[in-house]
């Protein structure tokens with residue numbers, strides 16, 4: 001994607017510190033974070049276990065409070081937003097499978113409209129149009145009346161993507177959206193998300209352990225480690241040695257020339 005100075009930024013953080021506090025004990029997971037998401041870009045958050053990917057996603061989604069610093073959503077401090085404002089600004093999908101087997105695909109996707117429907121959850125004509133559009137965007141129109149339990153893992157994940165698309169928010173967050181999928185489905189979901197960012201102009205932020213896939217499809221990477229968060233395109237982060245530094249192991253190494261991870265076979 002071509003980024004211009006006029007590209008809109010629906011989310012920014014300023015000197016953000018994230019983590020956990022229990023009583024007087026503070027566990028700061030990441031700090032001094034000045035990050036931004038631009039409209040129409042897909043950003044993949046990668047990094048070793050425990051570096052804080054889920055914590056950052058949860059904090060940006062307003063599920064846990066920053067330790068210090070601020071998060072600006074559409075220029076407004078997240079802390080000042082009502083629950084309704086948040087539901088209209090951002091949508092988060094967590095890894096854990098939701099037990100929704102007894103619901104149809106259509107019903108699940110329609111749940112994305114709940115922030116907008118009246119208290120009886122009655123869909124207007126406009127809601128139904130948005131649900132139909134969301135189903136079409138993930139190519140599940142034909143399966144709308146199927147139960148979720150009747151879908152393959154890849155289709156089920158596409159249904160969950162349609163649900164957040166139906167929420168009509170400029171920001172979409174996914175925690176490991178390819179976690180339970182085989183390789184073809186992992187590729188297909190990542191490509192779908194990258195394409196949706198472009199076609200809808202939404203900002204998509206996801207955490208993943210799929211390093212090589214993320215490196216190939218993301219517009220930008222947030223490379224997290226105990227040294228902080230480095231932001232850049234794959235090429236930039238390869239060129240400045242970030243990958244080699246973060247993913248240093250005696251079991252594998254990163255080859256900057258090929259951009260690939262090499263497993264060190266025992267001799």
Ligand SMILES: Nc1ncnc2c1ncn2[C@@H]1O[C@H](COP(=O)(O)OP(=O)(O)OP(=O)(O)O)[C@@H](O)[C@H]1O
Nearest residue numbers: 020027029047048049050051052053054055056207
């Ligand atoms: N509820 C919690 N209370 C206290 N500390 C927590 C809590 N959840 C996570 N942590 C700690 O915060 C740090 C970051 O965890 P987090 O789950 O955000 O990492 P991650 O990068 O998503 O890891 P993974 O790749 O394994 O999913 C870890 O040290 C973890 O032990």
